[in-house]
Amino acid sequence: GQQLNQSPQSMFIQEGEDVSMNCTSSSIFNTWLWYKQEPGEGPVLLIALYKAGELTSNGRLTAQFGITRKDSFLNISASIPSDVGIYFCAGQRTSYDKVIFGPGTSLSVIP
């Protein structure tokens, strides 16, 4: 079945540093989504990408939809303590298809 891989699995960074995380897929997705989940809560959508090559920003977050449609990355600039959480990439083959989640990248920010 479809599978998403995320790297790194976890990150420990100093406050103020930039963060980059990656998501790859064994098959093509036509929509890429990035979510953040904090402990005991549901995931919150950060960025949605709908076109190959698309680069989209949301505040300090920037994400890109890979040209091959099999990968995406998320960058966080100037990290702050509230960026702590698990970041999930997710993909959809079509607009109405189910969302497939990656395993997540755990981010810890050291003040």
Next chain:
Amino acid sequence: GAVVSQHPSRVICKSGTSVKIECRSLDFQATTMFWYRQFPKQSLMLMATSNEGSKATYEQGVEKDKFLINHASLTLSTLTVTSAHPEDSSFYICSARPGTGNQETQYFGPGTRLLVL
């Protein structure tokens, strides 16, 4: 933004009992709702997709007779874990997709923590 609620937020039950979890879209109508399960330190795994007024579609390996889903209205879907066992202990999260507008967007609920003793 669109709000999805879940009730209860956490529940503890004895083995063998049934537990019902509600998922409500508070400010929009959701033609489709999704139920996920998340075990500790793992990702969200889709259990089933429910469309209002029709039977739910279950993912492979998910027992439809154990996890009963009812999507009786455009704002409410329920998941009933029947004859719950300790291995059913997990974080259950629903999401809802509006019937209009951006079809790709799913709005997630805050999750329900189930502990079966």
